[in-house]
Amino acid sequence: MAMKRLSELGAGEGGRIVRVEADAAVQRRLLDMGLVRGEAVQVNRLAPLGDPMELVVKGYHLSLRRGESACIHIETEA
C-alpha cells in the first residue's frame, strides 16, 4: 500500500480514493462526479501534451487537469 496523489499516476495505473481536499467549488464538483472515498479510479490515458488525464470511475470516463487530480489522495497496491 502506498499513498499517492492521483496526479502522480501514469496511464494504466489505479488506486482507491482516500480523501479529496480542494476548495469548495472544486470539491463539490469532484464529489458530484463520483470521486468519493473508497471509490476505485484508474488512469486510462494522458492527453498528448501530458495534461489533462482521462480516468475511469464508476464505469464512465472523466477528464481532470493535474491541478484538480492533485487534490485527490489515493492508495495504490504497489
Add this chain to the structure above:
Amino acid sequence: MATVALAGNPNCGKTSLFNALTGAHQHVGNWPGVTVERRSGTFRQDGLAVEVVDLPGTYSLAARSEDERVATDFLASQEADVIVNVLDASNLERNLYLTTQLLELRKPVVFALNMMDDAVRDGWTLDVPTLSALLGGPVVVTVGNRGEGIEALKAAILAQVRGDDPSLDPAQWPPRVTYGDDVEGEIRRLAEEVRRDEVLTAHLPGRWWALRLLEGAPDALEEAGRSHAAQAIQAQLARSRAFLEAHLGAGVDTLLAERRYGFAHGLVREVGRREGHPARHLTDRLDAVLTGRFLGFPIFLIVMVAIYTLTFVVGKYPQDWVSAGMGWLHDTAAAHLPPGELTSLFVDGVIPGVGSVLVFLPSIMILMGCVSFLEDTGYMARAAFIMDRLMHLMGLHGKSFIPLIMGMGCNTPAIQATRTLEARSDRLITILVTPFMSCSARLPVYILLAGAFFRPLQGALAVVGMHLLGFAVAIVAGKVLRLTLFRRENAPFVMELPPYRLPVLKTTLLHMWEKATVFLRKAGTLIFAGATLIWFLSNYPGLADRDLAARHRAAEAAVRAQGLPEAEEKAKLEDLDLAHKGTIMNSSLAARFGKVLEPAFRPLFDPDHRRAEAWKDGVALTAGFLAKEIVVGTMAVVHQARAEGEDGAALSPLQQSLRDRSGLTPLTALAFMVFVLIYTPCLGTVGMIYKETRSLGWTLFSVGYGLGLGWVLAWITVAGGRLLGFA
C-alpha cells in the same frame, strides 16, 4: 396546463427525448437574468395540454454553475408539477446520484430509462419492475433517438399529472437516502428550525432545506439568511456541522455525497446484472486513435479545416446568394423609386441594414450544425481534452478552440459557438478574446494598405504579421483577464468523455434552425438598428441638401447630353456619383465626428501633424464599426477614388490616392492596420456579444477595451518604429 420538467445528466439523451416528446412545437428563449437557454415545448394527449421544459443537463442540484442553478431553481419552483428524470441506462449509477436529490423534492417523478439499447449492448440486464418499486415511481424504458417508448412515457406523465395512480404517490411512500443516525439526527433538528418559517416550507420539504443547508448550497444559505428565523437556523447549522465533522471525520458535503452514491450503488446492485465484460469497447478503440499521441492532433486539424471550409468556403455560396439578392433588391428599388431622402433611407439604410444581418445566417447555421454534430458524436469532448493544455496556458478552456479558430473566418458565428462552454468565466473570457482573431473581413483593409505602401514581400509579411499579432493579443488578453477580473471564479476542468454516438440528423437540423432564429431575434435587431444609425450619421445633413442634389442631377444631365459612347458615359456617371457621395460624406455628421476624433488619432496616424486629410481616417474607422471591410469602401468615398483597380494597373486609384495625397507613410499605414485589427469588434460581433452575455456592461467593456488596446498597440507601432528609424 401542467408543466413537466425534464431533468438529467448531460449526455443522457435528454434533448432527443425532448424532441421526440414535443415534435416541432418548441420554443427557445432565455432563463431570466442568465445566459442559459430555455427550451420548452408542448404535447397534447387525451385532451390535455402538457408543457415540457428541457432543463440544462446537470450532475447534481448542489447549485454552483449557472446551468445547475437554473435547473435547481426550476425543479424547486411551483411551476414544475411533474419531474421526468432521464437516466442513461448504460451509466446508471452516476445518473442515479442526481435522482437521490430529485427524490428529496417529494414531487411526482417519472423515470425515463433512456438509451436502453446501449446498456443491453454493454451486457446489462436491468430489472425494471424492481427499479420502479425501489424508486417509488413509474419507470419507462425509452430509446429517445429512435422515438421508442415515447407513448408510454406520455401516458406515465399524464397519470402523474392527474394523480390517478395513488400507489406511486411519492408523498405516500418517499423512498429516500438515509444518511445514518448521526446525520439524520442533525437533519431533523435543522429541519425543525427551518419549519419555523412557513414561507420556506410552504412548497418545499423542511428536509430538503436541511440537506441543502448542510451541504452549503449558496442559494439555500442566502434564502435562509433572509428568513425571519435566520438566526435560529444558522445557529443550528453551525452546531450540526461542528458535531458531524468532529464525529465523522469528514466535511458534511463529503458525507452526503458518499451516502448518495452508496444508495445509487446499492440500487444498481439490486436491479442490474452485467453479463461478462464485453470486449474492448468501440469508444475505447476510437479514443486510442483520436486522442492518441501520434494521430490526435493531425486528426483534430483535419476536422477543424473541414469545419472551417464548410462554414466559410462552402458557406460563401449561400452568403453570395444573400448578397446578390440584397443587391438586386437595392438596384431595383433605386431604379424605381424617386430620388430623395426616403428612398435613400430605404435603399442605402434599410436594405443594407437587413443585408448586414442576413449575411451572417449561412455561416451561423453551418457552424452551429457542425458544433452540434461534434457535441452529439462525443468528439467535442475529445478535442477539448487534447487542446486543454494549450488553451489553459491562455487562461481558457479546452473547448475555447472552436471560437478562436472559427474567429479567423468571422467573429460573429465564432462568438455564438462559445455556447459549448459551460462555465460562465470560461465563456466570457473566450467571448472577450475572440474578436482579436483576425477575421476575413479585415483582410481587404490589410490588402489595400499593404499594397499601397509596401513592396509585395513586405506586404505579405505584414498581412501574416497581423494574424499572428491578433493571436498573440488574444493569448495575453485571455491570461490577463483570467488573472484579474475572473480571478475568483474558479472553473474546474472536470469533463465527462461520453461514449461516441451517432447523432440524429433531426436534432442537428433543429439545432441549426434554433440558432438561426435566436440570432435573428436577439442580435439581428441590434445589428439592424446600428446599421441604420450609421447610414444616418454618414448621410446627414448632406442628403437633405436640395441644392446639392440639384447640382448633382444637373451634372449628370450634362454628361448624358454629351452623347458619349456607352462605356465612357457609364464611367463618367460613376465618377460623378462617387464625387456626390463623397461630398455628402465629407460634410456629414460622421465627418464632423471624424474631425472631433482627429486629435485622438493624431499620435497614431499623424505623429508629425502634417496631414491635412487625417480626419478622413476617423470617418473610415467610424463607418468600419459596421463591418471592418467597410473601411475600404468608406475610404474610397471620402478620398473620392475608386477602390477597384483598372486591369493591368499595379495600384487601384484609391491606393494611388492614399500613397500620393493622404500623407500616410508605411509606418502609419502599419499602425492603421494594427488599429483595424484590434479596435472595437464590428457591429455584428457586438450584437452577438450582447446576445450571448445578456449584459450591456460586458458588451460595452468589450467595445471599450478593444478601442483602448487598439490605440495603445498602434501607438507602440508608431513610436517603436520611429525609435528604430522608420518613417
